[in-house]
Amino acid sequence: xxxxxxxxxxxxxxxxxxxxxxxxxxxxxxxxxxxxxxxxxxxxxxxxxxxxxxxxxxxxxxxxxxxxxxxxxxxxxxxxxxxxxxxxxxxxxxxxxxxxxxxxxxxxxxxxxxxxxxxxxxxxxxxxxxxxxxxxxxxxxxxxxxxxxxxxxxxxxxxxxxxxxxxxxxxxxxxxxxxxxxxxxxxxxxxxxxxxxxxxxxxxxxxxxxxxxxxxxxxxxxxxxxxxxxxxxxxxxxxxxxxxxxxxxxxxxxxxxxxxxxxxx
Numbered sequence: 001x002x003x004x005x006x007x008x009x010x011x012x013x014x015x016x017x018x019x020x021x022x023x024x025x026x027x028x029x030x031x032x033x034x035x036x037x038x039x040x041x042x043x044x045x046x047x048x049x050x051x052x053x054x055x056x057x058x059x060x061x062x063x064x065x066x067x068x069x070x071x072x073x074x075x076x077x078x079x080x081x082x083x084x085x086x087x088x089x090x091x092x093x094x095x096x097x098x099x100x101x102x103x104x105x106x107x108x109x110x111x112x113x114x115x116x117x118x119x120x121x122x123x124x125x126x127x128x129x130x131x132x133x134x135x136x137x138x139x140x141x142x143x144x145x146x147x148x149x150x151x152x153x154x155x156x157x158x159x160x161x162x163x164x165x166x167x168x169x170x171x172x173x174x175x176x177x178x179x180x181x182x183x184x185x186x187x188x189x190x191x192x193x194x195x196x197x198x199x200x201x202x203x204x205x206x207x208x209x210x211x212x213x214x215x216x217x218x219x220x221x222x223x224x225x226x227x228x229x230x231x232x233x234x235x236x237x238x239x240x241x242x243x244x245x246x247x248x249x250x251x252x253x254x255x256x257x258x259x260x261x262x263x264x265x
Contacts, residue, residue, distance in 0.1 A: 007082035010051060013070035018051060020083055025053060027066055031111070032104045032223070034066060040096030041087060046080040049073055055096030064097055101186075101193065103203045104223035109170060117163055124155025131259055139262030146258055154251025157244040164241025171226045171234070178216035180228070185211070196222035207231065 010018040015030045024038040042056045045065075049072070052065040071079075106114075128151030135143030183192035183204050192204050192213050204225045206213045218224040226234075 006078075008075045008079055010068055010071040010075055010079055012050075012068040016068050016070075018053075018068045018071075018079070020079070025083070027053070027068060031106055032102055035101045035103070036066065036096075037099045038087070039090060039094055040099040041083070042096065043087065044080040044083045046073075046076040049076065051076045051080060055100065056090070056094045057097065058093055058095055061095075066100075097199060098201065101201045101203060102223075107224040108221050109218075109224055113163060113166060117159055120159045120162070121155065124151070124159060128152060128155060131255060135259060135262040143258060143262040147255060150251055150254055150258070154248050154255060156248075157251060158248030161241050161243075161245030161248050164237050165245060168234075168238045168241065171230070174218050174224065174226055175216050175228055179219050179222075180214065180216050182212045183215045194225070198222070 007020040012018070017028050019026045019028070023035065024041065025036040025044075027034040027036065036053060036055070040055050042054045045052045045054060050067055050069045051071060052067045055064045055066075057064055128148060131151060132144040132147045135147050179197065181194045181196075183194040183206070185191075186193050186203065190205055190207050192206050192215070193201050194204060194215055194217070195201050196217065197219065200222070202217075202223060202225070204213070204215050204227070206215075206227050208227075208231075214228040215225050216228055217226075
């Protein structure tokens with residue numbers, strides 16, 4: 001399916017958009033991107049403020065469609081008409097479900113971990129301010145001068161270290177108890193494709209050179225995936241996370257000593 005510049009980009013609710021690209025259609029949200037090749041599309045249907053992309057399915061199979069809601073009605077009609085005018089009937093039966101690829105930018109666990117990092121960083125900042133005030137009132141201005149830089153570095157080390165150690169622990173759990181699959185190379189270097197239990201094809205990043213990579217994913221969130229054998233980057237992250245966590249503990253001990261000294265002065 002070729003591109004026609006007059007086909008509009010549809011903007012929907014929640015930061016979603018639907019775009020006609022050289023390979024087909026791209027349906028994006030804040031957290032993922034669904035790639036729908038042109039040969040997988042049976043037709044595009046505009047229904048007021050929504051658009052449904054219907055996939056080709058074998059005879060007798062249940063219909064499958066991907067939707068975007070909250071779009072401009074005029075743009076929706078123009079988009080559907082433009083895409084439908086480019087669709088060609090395949091020479092043989094096509095199962096569009098197997099051609100669609102879902103790429104997840106950030107998993108649910110990663111989004112949750114990021115929120116925890118933000119709250120942890122805020123908590124560390126509040127603790128530094130509180131210790132600075134206590135040190136300044138009890139021992140004079142010299143104590144806040146020492147507490148602030150040490151506290152900021154300590155907080156950064158603890159937050160980053162705990163984050164990396166938590167990610168490493170999670171990956172170990174997924175490798176040990178997740179669903180094991182083989183991922184095949186995609187057309188993009190460093191990207192492999194695997195199929196989850198629902199039949200959705202998903203992407204995983206790996207810089208291996210083999211014809212496939214072994215992966216494991218969380219059955220409760222199939223986008224949460226990792227390779228069975230940790231790569232160099234993952235091993236480096238756990239070493240760095242451990243180092244930062246130890247540095248953070250040392251900084252916390254130093255802050256405790258400084259605060260006790262201020263209170264005793």
